Amino acid sequence: MDSATRDPAAAKRAAGYKAAEMVKDGMIIGLGTGSTVMYTMERLSQRMQEGLTISGIPTSFQTAIRARGYGITLTTLDDHPVIDLAIDGADEVDPQLRLIKGRGAAHTREKCVAAAARQFVVVVDEQKIVTRLDGPVPVEIVPFAIRPVMDQLRAMGCDPVLREGVKKDGPVITDNMNFILDAKFKTIAEPDKLEAALGLIPGVVESGLFCNFTDKTTVIVGGEKKCRIIP
Template sequence: MDALKRQAAAHALREVESGMKLGLGTGSTAKHFVDLLGEKVRAGLKVVGVPTSEATRAQAEACGVPLTTLDEIDHLDLTVDGADEINPALDLIKGGGGALLREKIVASASDRMIVIADESKWVARLGRFPLPIEVIPFGLAATRHAIAAAFAKAGVSGQMDLRKSADGHVFVTDGGHWIVDVRLGEIEDPPRLAGLLSAIPGVVEHGLFIGLGSTAILAGAQGIRVIQRP
């Protein structure tokens, strides 16, 4: 599986040109991309990156990839990131690694987003992977109530689990927020659910990435598949 992730990352690297401003994703697949990008940079490629997490920032720095922020620049040419699920519309579930907020800000600031993954992430319908919802700790019970109401309107339901770290403490995002993971099953209308969740005051962001993915590069036993957003 890890070899497939690296193959997808290597394929995405072909889209990188000198002078580009790049969004750098988070997770085990994006890690391969940053690693391979670092090799190119050390060989002379001129790019600048905006990391989507503190973990990616540390990795990119160690690899020698020059970094900037979306305070210093307001726009990126290309973001390359992984995903937890990808459907044929190239809508995504992201946030398994907890970086969904910065990932969505960075992807939204990019002309193009290439999603890299192994084939197991390709699904007919989103929802098998638990949907991460990043919430403000203040007023959590009220926010959960509002999330449940949004689910009812969208015709889905599922248990909400507050994400914990391996040490048993509540997982805290790079932005200081918490994450509620919800196993919904098939989501009939992801754009509608995304809109309903975005309207809830205590919800900082959610893992439905609608209309952001431009291209998916999927690596499988049969080779690489490149899918463009319809």
């Protein structure tokens, strides 16, 4: 076990920096939300000082603030509905490169950006690689429909929990002004079908299951001496 595996921050930095090296001059890139992507932006700012020119589409207010601090020019999906590359983290990655995302409550915008990207690069440390997806699935919902959505989730065999704020009273409010339910299923036998089923519930905006981008996904797993790239 190398020190980056023992030190998640070192592994995240390694993966984030490696992803930044995949960015070419003139690219429009999607900027995910989370600590690993912050390292990507850090390295991109260094490359920009060396002459790299890029524009980024942030997936959250937090990412937008950090990107501006690093001097990254920001743009939108309205201006660029198809983008070159999206870089994002993940909470879990299975062998088929399906993901659970959303601990940062930004998965709806992250999924929009991933869908628009020609290539989707996922940066993680080794702890995020799993044999099967089994963590809680974040589900962004319209506050108006919280009760019926929770009832339908329970009928699907899960225990939904309204995510509470850490430094505020009451529920977490997403950048889209919605709530987050963390849906813990006893087992996720077919992630693709579960993602589709969740999307059919009235009041659900988007789930944190990412199963439809596997054909364009590259996963960078951070390590101290080198990064492992899947596939």
